[in-house]
Amino acid sequence: MSAISGINTGYVAPTTSSSPDDVSMGKEDFLKLLVAQLENQDPMNPSDPTEFTAQLAQFSQLEQLTNMNESLEGMTAMSNEMERMSALGLIGQDVVAQSNSFRFSGDPVELGYRLELPADDVKLHVLSQTGSTLATITPSETEMGDHFISWDGTSDFGMPLEAGDYQLVVRALDKDDKVVSSQSLLKGRVMGVDMSNGSQLETSAGIFSMSKVERAGALL
Structure with a gap:
């Protein structure tokens, strides 16, 4: 295992990539489907308000979960960066x-x-x-x-x-x-x-x- 100036050069910053097989629905997909449903409903037979309210509640929950996941990912990345900085600060000790x-x-x-x-x-x-x-x-x-x-x-x-x-x-x-x-x-x-x-x-x-x-x- 080789290192230059105390840092292993094999380190590669983590990257994110999307896969064609990833079919999970995000909040924007959910919102598009909801809007499309409203645009294409039968004016003579509109959607049940109760069902529409339930869909809005589902969208709200999805948005909250998405925001929570983004916050957790940010905290994890910050924690990993702090650990790396702490490790580098120990060189020579x-x-x-x-x-x-x-x-x-x-x-x-x-x-x-x-x-x-x-x-x-x-x-x-x-x-x-x-x-x-x-x-x-x-x-x-x-x-x-x-x-x-x-x-x-x-x-x-x-x-x-x-x-x-x-x-x-x-x-x-x-x-x-x-x-x-x-x-x-x-x-x-x-x-x-x-x-x-x-x-x-x-x-x-x-x-x-x-x-x-x-x-x-x-x-x-």
């Missing part, structure tokens, strides 16, 4: 993402964990993509909260692992060997933004969506 997948490039990576309660024993397991345990790390911090440890890529056999994608699994137990709720965290510096599929942050610890990012910059 450190971020914390809640994820159990990360990328090891050969340089030390910041592996993290969140404990919902104090624990007695915590272990971080680095797994291959097939689920095999490659490295087991025993951090010293066991208090409730977020903690990070720098891992240099050394396996349990004392050999450096190859650069690639790995998984992080946290297992925490209390003094009674009961499982303590925990989450995997990753810390990395944002180097670019991929906009080809939403706003994906390209960091030194892997690629994360904006929804996975919890903290950034001075908050770290």
Whole structure:
């Protein structure tokens, strides 16, 4: 995945297109049919006023739904644009993402964990993509909260692992060997933004969506 100046050039602005198979009726079509009905009615046998009133009510409801859909589409587009701007503003900053997948490039990576309660024993397991345990790390911090440890890529056999994608699994137990709720965290510096599929942050610890990012910059 290539990027120039931190922005993936594969991004293409969304466009709208109409299809010949699209036979949905809009409010203008509805209004034309209503006017045509009035123009072609039998003067000696005009349309039932009650039915005409019901048709006008249907038109009003259709117009309200159309306006609501347009407003929602506008809000969605604005929200997406704000997310893209926020993502671009993170380039060069450190971020914390809640994820159990990360990328090891050969340089030390910041592996993290969140404990919902104090624990007695915590272990971080680095797994291959097939689920095999490659490295087991025993951090010293066991208090409730977020903690990070720098891992240099050394396996349990004392050999450096190859650069690639790995998984992080946290297992925490209390003094009674009961499982303590925990989450995997990753810390990395944002180097670019991929906009080809939403706003994906390209960091030194892997690629994360904006929804996975919890903290950034001075908050770290």
